[in-house]
Amino acid sequence: MRTELDFAPLYRSSIGFDRVFNLLNNAQRLQAVDLWPPYDIVKVGDDEYAITMAVAGFSQSDLDVTQERNVLIIKGAKAEKNEGEYLHRGIAGQSFERRFELADHVHVETASLSDGLLRIVLKQEVPEAMKPRRIEIGNGTAAPPLQIESDKQVA
Template identity: 60%
Template sequence: MRTAFDLSPLFRSSIGFDRVFDMIENASRVETIDNWPPYDIAKVGEDDYRITMAVAGFSQDELTVTYEPNMLMVSGQKADEDNGRYLHRGIAGRAFQRRFELADHVKVCGATLENGLLIIDLKRELPEEMKPRRIDIASGKALPKSRTRQIEAEKQAA
């Protein structure tokens, strides 16, 4: 059962949240669930994350990691190798493409391939102007009161 949400009331009073609304809309679409290759997403620090994908049988040259603002795409394409007739083929070698939506200010630090696991490290780096800062409170005399000035003079009757 699928429930459709009407987000139009939010569009009338929200500015700059287009990407969030698009993500909600995309998540509600029915798509075929493809859970290959399997992956883990872990939070390894306050602002550090790690994606680990099981890509057994893929070499470094057959994998592509692409980073765009707010999007990480990992794809794999096996080179055509036919080493004979298989009686059983259980190691998946099909092409794949996996997309990860990234929050604002999340950057890819690097990627490594070890023992059939592709490890991608990510870090959230907030710009200085977005970090919380302490505002000093000044002490001392209060500001002097300003005199009220009359803008228009009263008119006298003739």
């Protein structure tokens, strides 16, 4: 039995989290989990991540890595070679597309292919204006801010 979470109570007390609720709703609705190609996601540092994907048999020209806003898209497509009749085909070579939802301010630093592993390094860089900043508290002896009065004209 599958139960879906109801996010309606959260909508009443939160503003601007629509994207998060949509992501959670979409994650609940995923029917089949595609397990190919296998991949790892590793947190390398406080704000750095790495995705390593096993893409044996694919060359650089067969792979495409694209970032569109907050989505990382990895596609792989190989041209079909006629090497004869396969008696057993254990090396997967079918086309694939894998999507990863990225948080705000996460971007791809590097992508490399070595030994059949595609490694993508991601970094989260929060802009200075959005980082927490310390607010100095005055002692109350400072002069109040100047107030500008406008000339009032009576008609």
